[in-house]
Amino acid sequence: MKGYQKICFLFLTAVLLASVSYVYVSNNLFQYSVATNSQLYKEYFVHKLFIFPDYTRLDYMEGKNVFDLMPFYFFLLSAIVVGALSFLSRGKVYFQYYAARLKTSRRLFSRMMQKGTYDLVVFSLSYHMAIICLIVYNTFNYQEDSQTFLLQMVLLLIIHTLFLLALYRFLFFVYLMLDDVGFVLMLVGVLAIIFMINLTFPSLSIIFIWHDLHWVISIIFSGIILLLTQFMTIFMPFHL
Amino acid sequence: MRIKLKNVTIKIKSQSILDDVNMLIGAKECIGLIGHNGSGKSVLLKAICGFIPFSGRINVMGKDVIAGKQFIIDSGIMIEQPDMIGYLTALENLQLLADLIKEVSTKQLEEVLVQVGLVDCKGKKVKHFSLGMKQRLRIAQALMEDPAILILDEPFNGLDKRGVAEISELLQELKQQGKTILLTSHDERQIDALCDRVYEIEGGHLYCVS
Numbered sequence: 001m002k003g004y005q006k007i008c009f010l011f012l013t014a015v016l017l018a019s020v021s022y023v024y025v026s027n028n029l030f031q032y033s034v035a036t037n038s039q040l041y042k043e044y045f046v047h048k049l050f051i052f053p054d055y056t057r058l059d060y061m062e063g064k065n066v067f068d069l070m071p072f073y074f075f076l077l078s079a080i081v082v083g084a085l086s087f088l089s090r091g092k093v094y095f096q097y098y099a100a101r102l103k104t105s106r107r108l109f110s111r112m113m114q115k116g117t118y119d120l121v122v123f124s125l126s127y128h129m130a131i132i133c134l135i136v137y138n139t140f141n142y143q144e145d146s147q148t149f150l151l152q153m154v155l156l157l158i159i160h161t162l163f164l165l166a167l168y169r170f171l172f173f174v175y176l177m178l179d180d181v182g183f184v185l186m187l188v189g190v191l192a193i194i195f196m197i198n199l200t201f202p203s204l205s206i207i208f209i210w211h212d213l214h215w216v217i218s219i220i221f222s223g224i225i226l227l228l229t230q231f232m233t234i235f236m237p238f239h240l
Numbered sequence: 241m242r243i244k245l246k247n248v249t250i251k252i253k254s255q256s257i258l259d260d261v262n263m264l265i266g267a268k269e270c271i272g273l274i275g276h277n278g279s280g281k282s283v284l285l286k287a288i289c290g291f292i293p294f295s296g297r298i299n300v301m302g303k304d305v306i307a308g309k310q311f312i313i314d315s316g317i318m319i320e321q322p323d324m325i326g327y328l329t330a331l332e333n334l335q336l337l338a339d340l341i342k343e344v345s346t347k348q349l350e351e352v353l354v355q356v357g358l359v360d361c362k363g364k365k366v367k368h369f370s371l372g373m374k375q376r377l378r379i380a381q382a383l384m385e386d387p388a389i390l391i392l393d394e395p396f397n398g399l400d401k402r403g404v405a406e407i408s409e410l411l412q413e414l415k416q417q418g419k420t421i422l423l424t425s426h427d428e429r430q431i432d433a434l435c436d437r438v439y440e441i442e443g444g445h446l447y448c449v450s
Contacts, residue, residue: 093322096291097381100317101340105309111340237308240291240319 010082010119014126017078021071022134025049028068032060042149045135050156051199051208069195075127076164076207080187083120083168087112088180093240105238113172120168121161128157156209159218163207166225167191173232176239241266242389242420243288248296250280250287257283259444261296267388270411270421272435274428274449279441281424282393285319288312288422289391301388315389316382321375321397326367330358330377333366337381344384356380357406371398379407383414390414392423396430408434 025048033040036059044060051072052061087095095112102108132153136146167190175183198206205214206221243265250258257280265271273281287294290311298305300312324333331349338344353359356376361369366377375398382390395411396404404427411434415421425431431438438450 090325091322093320094324096289096317096319096322097337098340099291099311100289100315101337101385103311103313105311108311237293238291238311239293239308240286 006119007122010123011126013078013082014123015130017071017075018127018130018134021049021075022131022138024071025068026138029060042135042146043152046149046152046156047209049131052210072207073191073195076160076167076191077187079120079123079127079164080168080171080191082123083116083164084171084175084183084187086115086119087172087175088183092176092179095238096240099238105236106233108238109172109233109236113169116168116172117165120164124161124164125157128153128160152209155215159215159222160207162222162226163218166222166229169229170225170232173229173236176236242301243422244297244299245288246297246299248284248287248294248298250283250292250294252283252292256444258287258441258446261446263439263446265420265422267420268415268418269437270415270423270435272431272438273422273424273441274426274431274438275424275441280444281441282319284441284446285317285391285393285422285424289315289317289319291319312389312391314387315391316385316387317391318378318382318395319391319393321378321394324366324374324377324381327365329363329365330369330380331362333377334381334384338384341385348386349384352380352384355383355410357403372400372403375399376403376407379410387419389420390422392421394425395423396425396427404430 022045025045029040029044029048032038038060047058047061048068049071051069052058095108098111099105099108102111132150135149171183171187171190174186178186194206198204198208202208202210204210205217207218208214241264243263245261245263248258248261249256261284273284275281283292286292287307288298288300288305290298290305290307290309293307301314303313304310305312325336328336330353331346334349334352335346338349350359350362353362356379358373358376358380361373366374369377375395379392379395382392390411395407399407408430411421411423423431423435432450437448440447440449
């Protein structure tokens with residue numbers, strides 16, 4: 001796909017995924033609203049979508065089950081796949097053409113990851129913007145502080161994108177070591193493990209919301225992984 | 241000497257593929273590698289490019305190759321026939337690679353397409369190419385920066401009789417221009433006609449056969 005076609009495809013895929021996630025969550029919340037005759041807030045949608053782990057104290061989060069994790073899981077999974085397509089679709093052997101021109105493994109790795117990084121950021125940005133638009137548009141008459149909601153969503157956009165970038169870079173090196181199948185298995189497995197860890201220890205807040213400072217640990221976690229991948233860029237060899 | 245191999249030993253998963261290989265290749269030389277399937281021809285080319293671990297020393301154009309870290313310089317390579325990008329045209333594929341170092345103009349890319357006989361198909365998407373056309377395009381990407389060294393793994397694969405003759409003629413011409421060419425082939429007649437020296441890989445050792 002050419003540049004603008006790809007951007008459109010990424011944008012539309014992200015919007016579609018965001019819409020499906022939103023519809024799933026809003027159905028749950030509207031049922032809750034009707035059953036309890038209570039008002040809905042924008043924050044409820046954010047919590048439902050991005051899984052507020054401390055849900056035992058919030059009655060609108062009741063009835064949570066594993067399916068509630070799916071929209072977020074699929075978003076993270078799709079974002080990494082979207083990024084990784086730039087190197088998965090060409091195959092490792094193709095990058096000999098790059099290697100012969102770029103001379104060093106460090107420059108080669110940076111270049112191999114470049115396109116995917118861009119695609120991933122576009123995808124994540126589109127997804128979050130679509131979620132923001134859907135929530136704002138569908139709850140425009142709700143009485144509440146929209147500024148707080150927007151700030152929360154921007155923070156989520158930043159931490160999710162950083163987390164995705166860190167995981168994408170890490171999995172890129174997994175791909176170099178284990179090839180396509182290893183990459184896919186590791187992607188599914190690593191995400192599932194992070195979900196389990198974060199749900200077991202909610203205050204870790206690696207990807208899920210946890211009160212006001214939920215973004216600090218996530219940024220530190222992603223920062224450490226990014227640093228680690230920077231070292232891998234320097235020290236990891238490229239073998240065919 | 242442009243390519244120097246000194247005591248090069250290659251092991252893959254603790255199995256010895258090539259043992260104590262020594263070779264010197266100069267300018268204007270065309271070297272052929274022959275051997276049965278799995279004998280280690282492509283493995284040797286990969287080692288020279290720095291794509292697999294080896295022990296010993298490989299020096300290309302005065303610079304040591306460090307496996308996996310520091311790759312071959314001033315070279316056009318084609319190992320194991322990697323596919324070009326199907327949804328791009330021939331020219332776009334070359335442009336994409338040219339953009340990596342920005343040393344080649346579009347005019348030069350078109351010239352190289354003329355050299356390999358693909359200029360009429362420069363706007364055609366690669367997914368519609370025949371095997372032979374894809375092979376010509378791979379050769380074009382190896383030539384496009386006018387490198388001093390060409391490393392070509394089975395360059396005649398997929399080519400018809402006319403294609404083989406044209407590419408042989410092109411390689412002969414490039415040799416006359418001072419290029420160093422290292423190639424592998426199953427077709428011993430082509431190798432004999434084109435190469436100054438021919439080596440056979442047998443049982444992990446390299447023998448000069450002509």
